[in-house]
Amino acid sequence: MTPSNLPVFQADLYRHRRGQLAARIREQSGSGIAILATAPEQLRNRDSEFPYRHDSDFFYLTGFDEPGATLVLQVDRNTVVAHLFCRPKDPEREIWDGLRLGPEAAPEYLGVDHAYPNTELDQALPKLLADQTALYIRLASSAETDRRIRHWIDRVRGQARAGVNAPSEFRDIEALVHEMRLFKDLSEVETMRRAAAISAEAHLRAMRTCRPGQREYQIEAELLHAFRHSGAQSVAYNSIVAAGANACILHYRASAAELQSGDLCLIDAGCELDGYASDITRTFPINGRFSAAQRALYDITLAAQEAAVDATKPGNTFMQPHDTAVRVLTQGMLDEKLLSLHQLGSVDNAIETGAYRRFYMHRTSHWLGMDVHDVGSYREAGASNATEKPWRILCENMMLTIEPGLYVRPADDVPEAFWNIGIRIEDDALVTQNGCDLISRGVPVKADEIEAVMRG
Structure with missing residues (x-):
């Protein structure tokens, strides 16, 4: 029995x-x-x-x-x-x-x-x-x-x-x-939706409680409280809570750094629920309002994510959302004079030469599932040389992240207003019959909405 x-x-x-x-x-x-x-x-x-x-x-x-x-x-x-x-x-x-x-x-x-x-x-x-x-x-x-x-x-x-x-x-x-x-069944999708909802609420809690003078580890504690209070068994990965210049370190761990008014805070955090991961990143102003320079780069990053979301659909390759995001980000880098149009000549040349990688150095997506960087080939089967294999075709019921970013370190040829700004926006996307469904949008993503949450 x-x-x-x-x-x-x-x-x-x-x-x-x-x-x-x-x-x-x-x-x-x-x-x-x-x-x-x-x-x-x-x-x-x-x-x-x-x-x-x-x-x-x-x-x-x-x-x-x-x-x-x-x-x-x-x-x-x-x-x-x-x-x-x-x-x-x-x-x-x-x-x-x-x-x-x-x-x-x-x-x-x-x-x-x-x-x-x-x-x-x-x-x-x-x-x-x-x-x-x-x-x-x-x-x-x-x-x-x-x-x-x-x-x-x-x-x-x-x-x-x-x-x-x-x-x-x-x-x-x-x-x-x-x-x-690599292909999620109905049970997996339902669990991942619940995990994403818990993580979204944790991000909201962090935004609402954030104040200048707090420490990064105190914001991390708010995330952990929300995860466990809602029934998640663990974090899906070590939470990133990065204030100011720390946001330019991609895998930064929450430390004792103080949150300063006028800086941004980048949180990359997600819970694990019943064996399945969520993965959300939001970047917000510590004092509740974006500066003009912060807002400019934030809006570029959000536009890049929106373009990548549109490119995440059956029939496109895994790399098409990334390539689409890179083009939007690179144009924004040229517009804001992070890159020199005079030296590079065009967006195409800035992409071809890899000049954009100075400020955007990672892929836009990875598979998501039981592991936060989930399993499954990123290439189609075929050619004997792995680099010659075409990128994987996106299909219904695949789950992946969409996470463009911009990371600006101080340099003589970079406008000082942009120094030490690190921005990443990340959501979890289920590939559907005609496009994709962002299952992690329980936390706002537009700059005006983020400011409204922090005021509230």
Whole structure:
């Protein structure tokens, strides 16, 4: 019997995903066996672990978030059998660390076919590997994983004179799972919408509470409060709260810097909810009003994002939103004399020579999902040379960010009014049938609306 105190679980969803993976294995190899372990626990210091976070691929196929677990799928022409190895029940350890599902309850609750204590993994794997042709694993993922797989394979090879064959074909399971994860199903989209809504409310809270004289870490605390208060389990990545010149450091961490009146504050922060990330960036004036120079660069950045949003639609490539944003940003750099039209001659030349990269040095988008920089190829399959492969064609149900920016450091050839201004605007976009849906617009993006929020 399944324990009555467990939350409702969508076993059919994960069973369906395992069935999709099995179909891909059949396409490649006819049949095979797949082995996928979750992430190990990691010590933070002598007697304390980091908060545990499951492996995304493992969770995608099982929905199981306990450490010490391994999924094994046996796939033949007509069936797929799911074996789960997990921690056994242990009343003494559960007093200290919390309840465990255990192998007895796992089949009914998780929808797997068989479950065993993880202490039996080394004994069971050689039997499951026997007479399998293709083995799907993470290739070269770690020395310890490679050692265990070699041990299991050697055990099977030791039975050769008894007519037992070991797998002779080794394939990368990540390539198959990551292609699946690139396309979001209805359950994933709904979870990501809720994550984006929580993160948007956190950004609003930060704007409303921001005052000159506060410290960056105090604004970060407001974000963390909003995430956890609304039920998010964690941050999706280390929050960036960057005041003044710090906003020109792309991966800056919130520190003790004081928020000064007249400066901007850039916040790049998102929560993780039920295993899925959100990723939002907003830039706002600490005293509640943009200066003329700040407003000029902000409006350029917003125009670049709007142009990139228009270019995010099925049939366009992954790079088209970036190329579109770059053109708008570069024209703005020339208009505001961050770049010299006299020296460069044209927008096209400023783009071709890469002159714009002085003030905009990152891509406009990345995939978003269970990981904030989510998995999935950015190139189409085809040419043998990766750089010759065309960029990925955007399709319905892909999820990506749209995040242009401008970062101006002091320099003799840059108008002083723009020094130390860093601006980024980022939203999460679901590719739809005819365009895209910005699921993170619960927080304002237009300069006038941001100022109104801070006044309110």
